[in-house]
Amino acid sequence: MQETVKIGILYSTTGPYGSMGRDARDGADFAYHDYRAAGGTRVELAFFDPHADLAAYVEGARHLIRDEGCRHIVGTITSAARKEVIPLVEKHDGLLWYMCPYEGFEANENVLYIGGCPNQHLIPLFEHLIPRHGAHPYLVGANYVWGWEMNRLARELINNVGGTVLGERYLPLEETDVERIVADIAEKRPSFVLNNLIGPSSYAFLAAMKKLGERDPAFLPENCPVASCDLQECELTDIDDGAGIGQLCAASYFDSLDTAENLAFKARLQAWRPGERKVSSVFASAYTAVSLCIAAIEAAGSEEPAKVRDKIVSRSWPTLFGEMHIDPDTNHAALPFLLGQINPEDGFDVIAARPALPADPYLTGATLTLKPKLRVVS
Amino acid sequence: MITRTPNFTGWRATILTEEDGNTERLRRQLSLLGIEVHCQWSPIIESAMPKLILVDADRGWDELLPWDTGTPTRPVVALLGSEAPGRIAWAIRQGAGAIIPKPITASAIYPALVLAVSIHEARLSAERQIAHLEERLKLRPVVYAAIARLTSERQIGEDAAYSVLRDCAMRRRLPIEQIAAFFLAGSEPLREVGKCGR
Numbered sequence: 001m002q003e004t005v006k007i008g009i010l011y012s013t014t015g016p017y018g019s020m021g022r023d024a025r026d027g028a029d030f031a032y033h034d035y036r037a038a039g040g041t042r043v044e045l046a047f048f049d050p051h052a053d054l055a056a057y058v059e060g061a062r063h064l065i066r067d068e069g070c071r072h073i074v075g076t077i078t079s080a081a082r083k084e085v086i087p088l089v090e091k092h093d094g095l096l097w098y099m100c101p102y103e104g105f106e107a108n109e110n111v112l113y114i115g116g117c118p119n120q121h122l123i124p125l126f127e128h129l130i131p132r133h134g135a136h137p138y139l140v141g142a143n144y145v146w147g148w149e150m151n152r153l154a155r156e157l158i159n160n161v162g163g164t165v166l167g168e169r170y171l172p173l174e175e176t177d178v179e180r181i182v183a184d185i186a187e188k189r190p191s192f193v194l195n196n197l198i199g200p201s202s203y204a205f206l207a208a209m210k211k212l213g214e215r216d217p218a219f220l221p222e223n224c225p226v227a228s229c230d231l232q233e234c235e236l237t238d239i240d241d242g243a244g245i246g247q248l249c250a251a252s253y254f255d256s257l258d259t260a261e262n263l264a265f266k267a268r269l270q271a272w273r274p275g276e277r278k279v280s281s282v283f284a285s286a287y288t289a290v291s292l293c294i295a296a297i298e299a300a301g302s303e304e305p306a307k308v309r310d311k312i313v314s315r316s317w318p319t320l321f322g323e324m325h326i327d328p329d330t331n332h333a334a335l336p337f338l339l340g341q342i343n344p345e346d347g348f349d350v351i352a353a354r355p356a357l358p359a360d361p362y363l364t365g366a367t368l369t370l371k372p373k374l375r376v377v378s
Numbered sequence: 379m380i381t382r383t384p385n386f387t388g389w390r391a392t393i394l395t396e397e398d399g400n401t402e403r404l405r406r407q408l409s410l411l412g413i414e415v416h417c418q419w420s421p422i423i424e425s426a427m428p429k430l431i432l433v434d435a436d437r438g439w440d441e442l443l444p445w446d447t448g449t450p451t452r453p454v455v456a457l458l459g460s461e462a463p464g465r466i467a468w469a470i471r472q473g474a475g476a477i478i479p480k481p482i483t484a485s486a487i488y489p490a491l492v493l494a495v496s497i498h499e500a501r502l503s504a505e506r507q508i509a510h511l512e513e514r515l516k517l518r519p520v521v522y523a524a525i526a527r528l529t530s531e532r533q534i535g536e537d538a539a540y541s542v543l544r545d546c547a548m549r550r551r552l553p554i555e556q557i558a559a560f561f562l563a564g565s566e567p568l569r570e571v572g573k574c575g576r
Contacts, residue, residue, distance in 0.1 A: 083485075090483060107410050108484045109403070152381055330410060362488065364387045364412040 005303045006046045007293055008064030010075030010085070011286075015052025016173045016199035017077050020282045023234040024099070025049075027286030028074060033272055035294050043294050046070055054084055061085045065092050071303050072097065074289045077282070079103065079145050086111065095305035097293055099285035101229055101251070103149035104361045107330045110305070112312065114292075114326070114333040115285055116252055118153050119360040121229045124337040125250040126157050128352050129227060134191030135163020140181055140205065141196035143170040150196045150229065153363075166190045171197060176204035182212055189218065193226045200238075202231065207243040221246030221341075232280035236346040244342040252321050252335040253281040254348040261320055278347055284320045292317055292324075322356060332359030384492045386430075387412030392422055394442050395434035395457060400482045404432065404457075407487040427452065430491065435469040436460045436480070443472050453498035455490050457482065475501075517555035524558035528568070542568055 009028045011021040025047070032045050046068040050056035057076065064070040065088065073089060074097040076082040082098055089096045089110045096111045104117035129137075139154055141147020147170055155165050166188040169181045178201070185193060197205050206226060213220040231249040255266070255278040265287075266279060292312060297303050300311040313328035326333045334356040340348025391408055395401055396419045408415045416428065424444045433442060435456035445451055450473025458469060459480035469477065475497030476490040521543065528539035543561070546568060547554040560566030 086485070087483070105488065106485065107407070109406065153383070156381075156383060329406075362411050363383050364385060364410075 003042075005043045005297055006064075006068050006070045007043060007290060008061070008068060008070035008073040008075070009045050009047045009290070010050065010057065010060050010064065010073050011077065012050050012052040012081075014049075016201075018052065019199075019234045019238060020077050020100075020232055020280070021049075021052075023232065023280045023283040024075070024077065024286035027283035027288075028290045030269060030272060030283075031287045031290035031294070034268065034291065040294065040298075043297065045290070050081070054080060057081045057084045058088060061088045065089075065094060071095065071305050072293050072297075072308070074099065074286065074293060076100075082111075093305060095309060097289040099289040100282065103146055103153075104363065105149070107332065107361050109331065112289075112309065112326060112331050112333075113359065113361070114289055114324070114335075116335045117332065117359050117361045118150070119363060119365070120252070120335045120337060120357050121250040122150060122153055123157065124354055124357070125227055125229065125248075125339065126154070128339055129192050129225070129248075130161060130163070133225065135161050136166050136191045137163075138166050138185050138188060138190035138193045139168040139196070140193065141168075141170050142198045142201060143172050146198070146230075147196040151194065154194050171201045171205075173198065174200055176200050178205045178208045181205070182208040185209075186212055186216065186219070190224060192224055195226050195228045196230075198230060199235075202228065203235070203239045203243075206247060207240045209247075210243040210245075221248075231342075232282050233278040233347055234280040234283070236278075236342060242344055242346075245344055247342050248351075249340045249342070249348060251281040251338055251340060251348075253279075253284040254338055254340045254350055255279040256340075256347050256349060257320075257338075259322075261318065261322075265320055288319045288321065288324070292319070325356070327358060330359055330361055332361055334358045384495070385412075386491065389413045389430055390428040391415050391430040391432060392428040393417045393432045393457075394422070394438060395419060395432075396437075400457065400480055403482050403484060404478075404487065407484055411488065411491070429453075430495070431455070432457060432478070433469075433472060433474070435465055435472075435474065435477075438468065438472070440472075445473075449473065450498065450501075453491075453494040455494045473498075473501075514553060514555055517553075517559070520555055520562065521558045524561045527562065 009025060011025045012018060013022045013025060028045060035043060046064055048060035048064055050060045061073060064073055071094045073094060076085055076098060077100050079102050085096060086108055094110060098111055098113050098115060100115040101121050102115060102117060135158055137158060139151040141151050151168055158165050167184055195202060195205060209226050218224060225248050227248040229250045233255050236244060296308045296312040300307040313326050316323040316325040321335055324333050336356045337354040338350050339352040341351045343349050391413050393401060393404060393415060397417060401417055405415050421441050422444050430453050432455045435458045454472055454474045456469035456474035456477045457480055458465065458477050475494035478486050478490045524543060525536055525539045528534065528542060529536055543554050543557050547557045557566060561568055
């Protein structure tokens, strides 16, 4: 008889990014369902919910590794949580499957990154926005490394094209008092707003920007868009009366993707759990991480992380993101760039797309100079 | 202030160590950063100087690095497992600007490079500044001599004499010491008090 292999699933289903955690968990669950439906029996999932408590992530990872015997953990949403878990994964020579967009500057041998770093989301986003709206943005962010680093990069990009950042403000996680920021934006009149807030702060900000647009058409989404890199379908229902409509988000997957793989995926999902659910990129990427992990374990004939990693980087894999190739040097997935515009149905319309871009986590390429044709003539 | 994203693409680094598991991880991360890595356990020859040096400080000896202790001409990162004060002191003497603890973890490497390079640049800039100030200090007696001559020849006070020299220096964008030297040598007549012209 085959020995059972357990994959650890580590997401917080509560807290400021709880809706993303719940979607990720569901995505993992659905991947498992697909695996079972196809006759798979060897792999099982073991769940742990740290409830957004940073210290509990280490406890959770320890439980999954020591008590459940997991060599693979799929999970964490924030960089802070990932950084907590990595030393333990390194120590036990496991593999962490991280599937959220993040701010880059990491390439750990014991981590596979399938969520994208700035050269796959922020830089193409700016290459889209600057020629259309100008190089005088306003930057807002959550007061932690994601917000800080994304805005620092944004500032560098803007500086390199000769533009000016008109303002940069931060809010603590879960802070929803956005009025002063919005008043400042109304005064500074930026060409667009980069929104690196997360969760309820972000929803409150979008609602206040909508009101500002109603008072002053210069701030309607078509004139001064608010662009994010981490907004999800599962969050749109939490935003008051369609306040996000017309605003933008960069991602590598949207529910509305019109590919055969995605349509089949959504049909299977409907059959599993009928309902109105839209698939978010975090659902899709958790699904992908778990599916790839299972597929690679089976293809390698072993759950040994080094063998699984070698298998995963040895070829490309069909996924919801298209054929996915993971770079054996950086352990990062090449990912397509999609620009979504929020529609009244709590979904995104894809308004711009680029084929899969290899990840450059340390920005060693010349990507920081943007493309010369985008240079702003002052 | 804009913090630029550090970029090491195209750099050459030498790791002074014997090859082991640590070296392997180090090589991987440095290559990811676009750095060409060379590993040796013998002194660096000055003619083959890399742009960055990483050295095993647990076992390193003075001759590994091609400079008198304390005056590094390249950024240095110490690889250190030991906590022995003597080894830490050795790393400091070689000019290490950052430490990567052993066993090496991937996340320790990039921050250490950025820190060591930044400290090296700050050190060079401080050295230039000190050399400049020392030069000016050496020339202070020349300024005093010029002030003394101006006060006696032009019947003005010391403050006024200093102002004459300073205004002239500013106008000609030269150090005051140099204007004073020109004046004493007769090549800068300072004919009109408060004006400099010829």
